[in-house]
Amino acid sequence: MPQNEETECLAPQQETPMQNTTKNESSPNLTKIKKKKPKKKTGAPAEPISEYYQKALVDYPVSLRNTKAKGRHAAASGPIAEGTTVCHEQATAFVVRSEFIDQQCHVCLDTLATKLMCSDCKKSFYCSQACLDRDTTHPKVCSIISQVDTIGRSTDTDPDLLRLMVLLMAERMEEADIPEENKTEYKPLSQTPYWCVEDLLSHREHADRAFINVLTEASQRLVSEMPESMAMSVDDMVTLACRINSNAHGLGDNQSRNTDVALGLFPVGAMFFNHACNPNTAFVGMPNGQLAFRTIRPVKTDEELTVSYIDLYASRDERRQDLLKTKHFWCKCKRCTTPMENSVDRFLQSVVCTSCSKDVYVIPPASIEELNKGEKSLGETWTCAGCGHVASVSKVNEAIEKANASYTAGMYALRQRRDYRSACRQLEPLAKTVLPSQATKLPAGEIHPQNSIRLNASIPLLNCLRHQDNIKGAIEVNRTILDVLDEHAKQSLPDKTAEISDFWQNLGELCDAMAEQCRVSGRQPLQKKWYKEARDAYSQAAKVRAVVFGPEHPKTQFVERCALRV
Numbered sequence: 001m002p003q004n005e006e007t008e009c010l011a012p013q014q015e016t017p018m019q020n021t022t023k024n025e026s027s028p029n030l031t032k033i034k035k036k037k038p039k040k041k042t043g044a045p046a047e048p049i050s051e052y053y054q055k056a057l058v059d060y061p062v063s064l065r066n067t068k069a070k071g072r073h074a075a076a077s078g079p080i081a082e083g084t085t086v087c088h089e090q091a092t093a094f095v096v097r098s099e100f101i102d103q104q105c106h107v108c109l110d111t112l113a114t115k116l117m118c119s120d121c122k123k124s125f126y127c128s129q130a131c132l133d134r135d136t137t138h139p140k141v142c143s144i145i146s147q148v149d150t151i152g153r154s155t156d157t158d159p160d161l162l163r164l165m166v167l168l169m170a171e172r173m174e175e176a177d178i179p180e181e182n183k184t185e186y187k188p189l190s191q192t193p194y195w196c197v198e199d200l201l202s203h204r205e206h207a208d209r210a211f212i213n214v215l216t217e218a219s220q221r222l223v224s225e226m227p228e229s230m231a232m233s234v235d236d237m238v239t240l241a242c243r244i245n246s247n248a249h250g251l252g253d254n255q256s257r258n259t260d261v262a263l264g265l266f267p268v269g270a271m272f273f274n275h276a277c278n279p280n281t282a283f284v285g286m287p288n289g290q291l292a293f294r295t296i297r298p299v300k301t302d303e304e305l306t307v308s309y310i311d312l313y314a315s316r317d318e319r320r321q322d323l324l325k326t327k328h329f330w331c332k333c334k335r336c337t338t339p340m341e342n343s344v345d346r347f348l349q350s351v352v353c354t355s356c357s358k359d360v361y362v363i364p365p366a367s368i369e370e371l372n373k374g375e376k377s378l379g380e381t382w383t384c385a386g387c388g389h390v391a392s393v394s395k396v397n398e399a400i401e402k403a404n405a406s407y408t409a410g411m412y413a414l415r416q417r418r419d420y421r422s423a424c425r426q427l428e429p430l431a432k433t434v435l436p437s438q439a440t441k442l443p444a445g446e447i448h449p450q451n452s453i454r455l456n457a458s459i460p461l462l463n464c465l466r467h468q469d470n471i472k473g474a475i476e477v478n479r480t481i482l483d484v485l486d487e488h489a490k491q492s493l494p495d496k497t498a499e500i501s502d503f504w505q506n507l508g509e510l511c512d513a514m515a516e517q518c519r520v521s522g523r524q525p526l527q528k529k530w531y532k533e534a535r536d537a538y539s540q541a542a543k544v545r546a547v548v549f550g551p552e553h554p555k556t557q558f559v560e561r562c563a564l565r566v
């Protein structure tokens with residue numbers, strides 16, 4: 001059922017004008033009139049869920065709901081153990097991102113050893129004749145795809161978005177002949193039909209004017225390359241692009257770390273899995289353009305199944321800004337509504353108290369208006385959540401500004417000058433830290449060990465150290481990252497995520513490399529020690545991946561094989 005986007009979206013921008021209207025209407029007379037209480041959003045059902053979606057999820061322990069308070073969402077129909085698949089879907093369409101276009105198979109997403117390339121557009125790549133034969137859509141869109149990069153460049157539009165639009169329009173064309181009554185038919189793991197895409201929220205009303213303008217131009221150009229049977233109105237194409245922006249999911253490759261190598265539209269998952277900043281479910285890319293939603297913790301009956309659309313370890317202000325900008329809503333999940341002084345969020349953006357050296361000064365979160373304007377008032381003083389010590393904002397902020405300056409300088413050295421030494425000098429002090437579980441007192445007046453800037457600095461630092469062949473240094477940073485993620489998990493954030501498994505795999509590879517160095521230099525006892533460390537790290541990666549991705553997933557099996565090999 002198409003949704004009413006105005007009532008469905010819980011975006012704050014819509015609430016603000018409504019409040020203003022009430023204010024403007026108040027006149028002296030109104031004091032005599034009883035003010036109507038604003039209607040509270042309740043758990044009452046909104047529109048019923050279409051039969052197709054019920055069938056698509058009938059084999060999973062979920063109940064599909066549509067309430068005024070939460071919109072369409074999935075809840076647990078009974079208690080669910082961690083590591084349970086709660087939705088598994090074949091994309092209506094997906095594309096390999098431009099950056100990886102000749103590195104992954106466009107059908108199964110395997111990393112390409114041998115490459116079969118479409119000789120006409122030179123934009124479509126396959127690992128085997130079997131995959132090439134399975135791609136029955138490509139011949140219909142090949143000539144349009146060959147124009148996408150040129151159109152993207154000249155209109156300043158993302159070519160990946162344009163390619164996905166073209167593939168979706170080809171799917172729409174294929175469906176034109178299916179009788180209406182057959183449209184609710186569902187075959188397990190068959191591609192979700194295009195008509196479901198039209199049920200998705202578009203948030204077009206919130207889209208940037210400049211984005212709509214460039215898309216209008218790009219759509220006009222694309223449509224001129226298409227046969228009439230595939231074309232749709234430019235206006236509908238712009239709405240389709242907005243739907244993709246609000247609902248598409250990234251897909252990782254089949255073997256390695258969590259890089260998004262592809263982008264797909266999965267209407268069932270996108271429609272029923274809302275966001276929470278401390279989710280109980282993760283979405284994971286599967287081979288062949290499929291997406292699975294799997295629980296990462298035990299879930300109680302009736303609990304909503306939620307995923308995170310954004311970086312879990314970003315500060316509250318950063319997460320809110322990201323969600324407002326990209327998804328157009330103000331998150332009201334438990335993590336976001338717990339007072340700062342009781343929430344893990346206070347550590348992600350603050351400085352260790354100079355009086356107790358245990359807790360941090362609470363930095364009040366920004367308001368919607370401040371985030372929309374990009375300006376935040378800091379106030380005069382901040383208070384420590386642990387001992388109540390009051391500090392002047394300028395003092396606390398000095399440490400934050402210093403850390404930000406080091407981070408910016410490090411990233412500039414890395415990205416603009418490829419100066420790995422200088423990048424390391426700037427980033428290293430941010431990455432090194434004493435953790436709360438390892439000391440009774442933390443370094444007073446410094447950014448907290450869990451401050452998000454430390455994680456942001458540690459990841460590029462790891463790459464710099466690897467680049468300089470400083471494997472020992474990289475192992476130390478990798479271990480600190482895992483310890484910081486463990487601290488977060490102790491304060492209720494998930495302890496099993498794709499990122500955590502990636503850092504265990506990374507540690508395994510680094511220890512493996514150390515063992516190899518010892519083998520070459522004939523240091524046998526050390527070689528043994530490093531192999532054991534590598535084995536342990538790969539086994540940890542496998543344990544986490546068995547929950548997040550499932551035991552059958554190629555990524556889980558890959559690290560299991562690594563653990564057996566070393």
Ligand SMILES: C[S@@+](CC[C@H](N)C(=O)[O-])C[C@H]1O[C@@H](n2cnc3c(N)ncnc32)[C@H](O)[C@@H]1O
Nearest residue numbers: 009010071072201247270271272274275327329
């Ligand atoms: C991928 S869709 C999620 C599915 C959505 N419930 C639907 O009915 O189509 C993303 C959009 O859902 C809404 N949404 C998701 N999580 C939300 C949350 N925690 N609070 C408010 N709105 C949310 C926002 O409008 C967001 O842009």
